[in-house]
Amino acid sequence: MSPVSHDSQMGVVRNVRALRTRIAAWRAKGLAVGFVPTMGALHEGHISLVKTACNLADRAVASIFVNPRQFAAHEDLATYPRNEAADLERLQAAGCHLAYLPSPEEMYPPGFETSVTPGPLGRALEGEARPHFFGGVATVVCKLFNQVRPDIAVFGEKDYQQLLVVRQMVRDLDMPVEIVGAPIVREPDGLAMSSRNAYLSVDERKIAGRLNGALRAAAERLAQGAPVAEAMEEARAALREAGFDGIDYVETRAAADLSPLEPGPLAPGARARVLAAVRIGRTRLIDNWPAERKS
Numbered sequence: 001m002s003p004v005s006h007d008s009q010m011g012v013v014r015n016v017r018a019l020r021t022r023i024a025a026w027r028a029k030g031l032a033v034g035f036v037p038t039m040g041a042l043h044e045g046h047i048s049l050v051k052t053a054c055n056l057a058d059r060a061v062a063s064i065f066v067n068p069r070q071f072a073a074h075e076d077l078a079t080y081p082r083n084e085a086a087d088l089e090r091l092q093a094a095g096c097h098l099a100y101l102p103s104p105e106e107m108y109p110p111g112f113e114t115s116v117t118p119g120p121l122g123r124a125l126e127g128e129a130r131p132h133f134f135g136g137v138a139t140v141v142c143k144l145f146n147q148v149r150p151d152i153a154v155f156g157e158k159d160y161q162q163l164l165v166v167r168q169m170v171r172d173l174d175m176p177v178e179i180v181g182a183p184i185v186r187e188p189d190g191l192a193m194s195s196r197n198a199y200l201s202v203d204e205r206k207i208a209g210r211l212n213g214a215l216r217a218a219a220e221r222l223a224q225g226a227p228v229a230e231a232m233e234e235a236r237a238a239l240r241e242a243g244f245d246g247i248d249y250v251e252t253r254a255a256a257d258l259s260p261l262e263p264g265p266l267a268p269g270a271r272a273r274v275l276a277a278v279r280i281g282r283t284r285l286i287d288n289w290p291a292e293r294k295s
C-alpha cells in the first residue's frame, strides 16, 4: 500500500485544460500558487526549488518539459536525460502538489508562430555561445506563466543569467509573478548539480569537480583586490590545467545585470559574479560564484 494518503497524492496533468481546472479550484479557495519550471531528470537542485515553492506558497506546481525551442539543431535535444517515473516520485516526496507534463504538441500546436526575444542581457555569455537559447527559454517560460498563472516562480542561481533574463522579461512585459532566485545545490566536491552531469564518464567527472574550485579561487583573488583581467587569466589557466577540453567563457560581470566590468580591481562594495561555461568531452557545464572586494 502507498504510504501517501489520498489527500496528499500529487496530481499529474498533461494539458492546459486539466492544469487550469486544478488551479482554478485552488484559486477559488484563495490559495497562493508557487511554480517551478524544469526540464526533468530531477536532482536535489530541482527539489530544493520545489521545497522553496512549498514554503513560499500554499500550493506548488512543477513542470517537466524538454523545450525543443531552446536547443540548436546540433545540441542534445534527442539525448537529453528523461526519467518521468523517477521524477514524479521525487516531486511527490518533496511535497509538490501538481506536476505538469505537456507534450511538444500541447506547447507548440500547429500554427504556433509568436516568440519572446530578450534584449542585450540575453545576447552576452550564454547568449553568445547559444544564440537561440534565451529566445527559446523566454518564449516557453512566458507560455508556462500564462498557463499556470503562478503568484511566485522559483529559478536556480546555477543558471544565473537565465534567472536575470526571466526577471527582466517579467519586468518588461508586466507579468504578475514574483521571481525568486534559489541557491546552487552542489555535490560534495563542489560540482553544481545538473541533469547533464549524467553524461560525464568517471574520468570526466573528476575533472568537472574542479570547475567550482577555479571560480572560487578567482572570487577570492578579486576579494583581495586583484585586477579582474588578472583573476580571469588565472581562472582560465586553472581550467586548462584541470583538463577541460574548451572554455566558452570565464568572466566577471556586475551581479545585478551582468554588465561588463573594468579590467582593474573591483570597486569596494560592488557586487560581482564570476561566471563560466566549459566543455568536457560532449558535455557543456556552467557554474558561477559571487565575488565582492573586501573593504
Ligand SMILES: Nc1ncnc2c1ncn2[C@@H]1O[C@H](COP(=O)(O)OP(=O)(O)OP(=O)(O)O)[C@@H](O)[C@H]1O
Pocket: 037, 038, 039, 040, 044, 045, 046, 048, 049, 154, 155, 156, 157, 158, 159, 182, 183, 184, 185, 186, 192, 193, 194, 195, 196, 197
Ligand atoms: N544545482 C542546482 N541548484 C539549484 N538550482 C538548480 C540546480 N540545477 C538546476 N537548477 C534549476 O532548476 C531549474 C530547471 O533546470 P533544468 O531542468 O535545466 O536542470 P539542470 O540540471 O540545470 O539541467 P541542465 O543540465 O540542462 O542544465 C532551473 O531554474 C535551474 O537553474
Ligand SMILES: CC(C)(CO)[C@@H](O)C(=O)[O-]
Pocket: 037, 038, 039, 065, 067, 070, 137, 140, 141, 159, 162
Ligand atoms: C527554465 C526552463 C525550464 C525553460 O525550459 C529551462 O531553461 C531550465 O530547465 O532551466
Ligand code: BAL
Pocket: 039, 070, 159
Ligand atoms: N538549465 C538550462 C537548460 C538548458 O541548458 O537548455
